[in-house]
Amino acid sequence: MRKIKSLQQRLALYLILPVALFLAGIGTAGYYYIKGNLFQEWQEAAILRLERAAHHLDMRLSEPKEWMQDFGKIRGPGAEAHQQWVLRQLREHPGVSQVNLAWQAGDGKGKAGPAPALQVARVGLPAFFYPAGQKVVGLRSQLQDAAGRPLGQLEVVLKFDYLMQDVLTTGWMQSFMACLVSKEGMYLAHTNPLMQAHCLGETQDPLELATLEAMKRKPFGTIIGPNEVIGFYRLSEAPWAIMLHAQSRQILAPIWQFRGYYLVAGLFCLVAILGLIRLGVGPLVFAIQKMALKAVQVARGDYGEPLSVTSADEIGRLTASFNDMMAGLKERDFIRNTFGRYMDEELAREILSRPEGVRLGGEKREVVILFSDLRNFTPLAETLSPEAVIHLVNRHFSGMIQVIQSHRGIIVDFLGDAILAFFDPLDGPMEPVVDRALSCALDMQQALKELNVAAEGDFCPLLEMGIGLHAGEVVVGNIGSESRAKYGIMGSAVNLAHRIQGQAQGGEVVISEAVREHAPPGLQISREFHTHLKGIQEPVTLYAVQSLTS
Numbered sequence: 219m220r221k222i223k224s225l226q227q228r229l230a231l232y233l234i235l236p237v238a239l240f241l242a243g244i245g246t247a248g249y250y251y252i253k254g255n256l257f258q259e260w261q262e263a264a265i266l267r268l269e270r271a272a273h274h275l276d277m278r279l280s281e282p283k284e285w286m287q288d289f290g291k292i293r294g295p296g297a298e299a300h301q302q303w304v305l306r307q308l309r310e311h312p313g314v315s316q317v318n319l320a321w322q323a324g325d326g327k328g329k330a331g332p333a334p335a336l337q338v339a340r341v342g343l344p345a346f347f348y349p350a351g352q353k354v355v356g357l358r359s360q361l362q363d364a365a366g367r368p369l370g371q372l373e374v375v376l377k378f379d380y381l382m383q384d385v386l387t388t389g390w391m392q393s394f395m396a397c398l399v400s401k402e403g404m405y406l407a408h409t410n411p412l413m414q415a416h417c418l419g420e421t422q423d424p425l426e427l428a429t430l431e432a433m434k435r436k437p438f439g440t441i442i443g444p445n446e447v448i449g450f451y452r453l454s455e456a457p458w459a460i461m462l463h464a465q466s467r468q469i470l471a472p473i474w475q476f477r478g479y480y481l482v483a484g485l486f487c488l489v490a491i492l493g494l495i496r497l498g499v500g501p502l503v504f505a506i507q508k509m510a511l512k513a514v515q516v517a518r519g520d521y522g523e524p525l526s527v528t529s530a531d532e533i534g535r536l537t538a539s540f541n542d543m544m545a546g547l548k549e550r551d552f553i554r555n556t557f558g559r560y561m562d563e564e565l566a567r568e569i570l571s572r573p574e575g576v577r578l579g580g581e582k583r584e585v586v587i588l589f590s591d592l593r594n595f596t597p598l599a600e601t602l603s604p605e606a607v608i609h610l611v612n613r614h615f616s617g618m619i620q621v622i623q624s625h626r627g628i629i630v631d632f633l634g635d636a637i638l639a640f641f642d643p644l645d646g647p648m649e650p651v652v653d654r655a656l657s658c659a660l661d662m663q664q665a666l667k668e669l670n671v672a673a674e675g676d677f678c679p680l681l682e683m684g685i686g687l688h689a690g691e692v693v694v695g696n697i698g699s700e701s702r703a704k705y706g707i708m709g710s711a712v713n714l715a716h717r718i719q720g721q722a723q724g725g726e727v728v729i730s731e732a733v734r735e736h737a738p739p740g741l742q743i744s745r746e747f748h749t750h751l752k753g754i755q756e757p758v759t760l761y762a763v764q765s766l767t768s
Contacts, residue, residue, distance in 0.1 A: 230495050234488055241484045245477070252473050260469050261440040261449065264462050268438065268451035271396070271460050278381050279455040282311060282374045283344055286359050289372060290341030297336055313380025315354055321361075321370035339364040341372065346456060348406070353378045355406065378407035395463040403430045406458065418461075433459050505533045509540050521548045580695015584648060585707065586655040586687060586733065587715035588627065590618065590662060591636040593682040593724040602679075611635055613673075614681060617665045625658035630706040636719075640707050642694060652689060652736040656766050659685045659727040682724025688715035689732040710753075717751045718760060727763040740767035 285308050292300045308317045344357035354375050361369045382398060397408030403418035419426040425443035429450060432439050438451040447469060449462040467474065505528075512525060524541040527534050592614070599607045615632065622629055622639050630638045641658070643651040662685060670680045690711025697706050714730070722728040726744075729737070744764035748757045 230492060233491055233495060237491060238484075238488060241487065245480055245484070248480075249473060249477065252476075253470060256469055256473060257442060257447070260447065260464065264440060264449035264464075265438055265451065268449055268460055268462060272451045272453050274383075275381055275398075275458075275460065276453055276455040278313065278383075279376075279453070282308060282314060282357060282376060283455065285311070286344060286357065286372055286374060287341055290338050290361065292338070297338075301338075308374055313377050314374055315377050316373070316375035318373040318375075319370065320373075322368060337363040337369055344374075346400075348400075348404075349375070353407065355381070382407050382409075397461050397463070399433075399459055399461060401433070401457040401459070403433075429461070501529075502533055505537060509537065512540070512544070516544055516547060580693045580697070580708075582691055582693055582709075583643075583645070584689060584691050585643065585694060585711075586641040586648070586651050586689045587692070587707070587712055588622075588639045588641070588655055588659060588685065588687055589636065589715045589719040590659075590683055590685045591719055593684055595635045595681070598679055610678060610681070613669065614666070617669050618662055621661045621665050622658055625654045625661070627655070627658055628705070630704075638712070638716075640692075640694075648689065648736045649738065652733055653738050653766075655687055655733070656727070656729070656737060656741065656763060659687055660763065660766055663725055663727060684719055684722030684724060685727045686715050686717075686719030686722055686729075687727065687733045688718050688730040689736060690714065713753065714751065717753070721747075721749055721751075721760055722762070729761050729763055731759050731761075734761055738766070742767065 285304055289301060289304045292304070305317055305319060308314055338361050340362050342360035342362060344359045347356040347358055348354075349356060354377050356373055356375045358371055358373045360371055363369055378398070382396075395408055395410040397410075398406040399418050400406060405416055405418065419430045425441060425446055425448060428443075429441045429448045432441060433450055433452065438449075440447060440449040443466075445466050447464045447466060449464075450459045452459045508525060512522075515522060521544060524544060525537050527537045527541070602610070614635070615637070618637055619629065622637070625641070627639045627641050630640060632638075641651045641655045663683065666681060666683050673680070688711055690709070692707040692709035692711050694707050695705070697704055697708065718728055718730055734741070742764040743761045745762045746759065747762075748759050750757050
């Protein structure tokens with residue numbers, strides 16, 4: 219199954235699919251509703267038309283039947299002449315193709331009597347007969363005397379074309395055939411010249427069989443099949459029924475036509491929705507795609523120019539927030555690349571706010587330099603595995619880094635197990651910076667004691683650290699190249715701080731005279747001593763700090 223990766227495709231699917239299902243549901247429900255109405259309308263109209271056609275057929279049949287009844291009502295003198303006149307009227311009646319009058323010879327007993335024409339007292343109900351191969355129907359009535367004895371018979375033959383005249387000329391809506399059938403189902407006449415069947419249901423069509431069964435039980439009705447509908451209505455004057463056949467597709471022609479219009483309208487609606495999605499969501503998707511591509515560039519470290527904010531809506535605010543995030547990441551990376559990971563971020567931002575903070579090079583100013591180193595660590599490391607040495611050093615550095623950062627110290631580098639850091643007054647007075655540096659050095663010694671206590675349970679060796687502090691003029695700034703720079707210090711004061719640290723015993727903080735001059739009044743000195751340092755001809759005075767009280 220294909221995955222949908224585009225937001226525009228996803229929105230199109232989530233909008234188009236419900237709309238398409240809704241339109242399909244409405245169309246299906248409407249189709250069946252209108253289909254039912256069309257069939258009901260056809261049934262009602264078909265019954266009315268069949269009733270009218272049956273009435274016309276009954277009228278045309280009743281006229282010759284009345285003449286035949288009148289033939290039997292003639293009495294008295296001149297009866298024969300009157301009977302001949304009635305026969306002449308029947309022969310001249312439209313639709314009558316033949317009139318036959320046949321008398322029986324004698325009275326059946328061998329006695330002579332009056333002429334049979336003078337003995338006719340009544341005419342029996344006509345019986346229908348259907349001459350083979352002809353489009354006619356015959357009416358045959360028995361002529362009887364007053365005692366009910368047969369005297370002869372009168373036959374009148376009618377053309378079906380005459381009887382079906384109104385059926386042939388009347389519009390039958392969506393019907394493709396009208397026909398006349400006997401009660402036995404025999405086709406007597408029909409409007410379809412291609413009709414070859416002789417009896418209703420002879421093809422075993424379920425719809426025709428159901429219609430034949432319904433005609434025996436009901437005077438009228440309609441039968442609906444899968445592809446065809448049949449309506450029927452029984453006549454009063456003959457054992458016949460007039461039928462209408464219609465194809466379902468003819469009845470449903472309006473809805474089929476409407477369905478085409480509905481499909482076109484639905485497709486137009488879906489295309490319009492797609493167009494609106496493209497117009498409305500396209501800019502949104504394009505903006506998100508730009509941010510996605512920009513995020514990939516940022517992940518590679520290529521920040522480039524910020525994205526343009528082209529709107530004030532949620533996308534515009536999202537783009538602005540993305541630019542702010544990118545600026546923050548750029549600043550963070552710059553801080554890490556320039557100042558490393560071991561400087562307080564607030565202090566780093568303060569340095570960056572200064573002109574020299576963002577350019578290569580630096581300036582000379584007085585700072586306090588801190589140098590710390592573990593005592594007797596090299597021979598200790600030779601007795602430990604490399605993994606244990608790394609674990610020991612990392613744990614030591616983790617504790618010291620936290621202390622230095624908390625006092626706003628700037629860590630320049632790690633030299634084996636030694637740490638070089640400095641405290642920058644940033645054009646401010648030296649006294650607060652010296653106070654922070656002294657507090658930091660004493661806290662570092664205390665932190666190492668706590669680490670040693672915590673390490674006793676891990677069977678780790680105890681560590682001792684010497685710290686040296688010196689205040690002097692150095693070059694402070696970004697050292698390196700455009701691609702890689704580090705914020706640090708350079709100068710002879712750094713080397714002097716390293717040599718002062720070498721004079722500190724394990725657990726001591728040793729400071730120079732320059733630091734002592736700026737130290738707060740609460741500084742407690744444990745010892746004062748004079749020593750020669752490498753690179754300096756005159757002996758220097760150093761002080762071992764005991765504590766710092768406020």
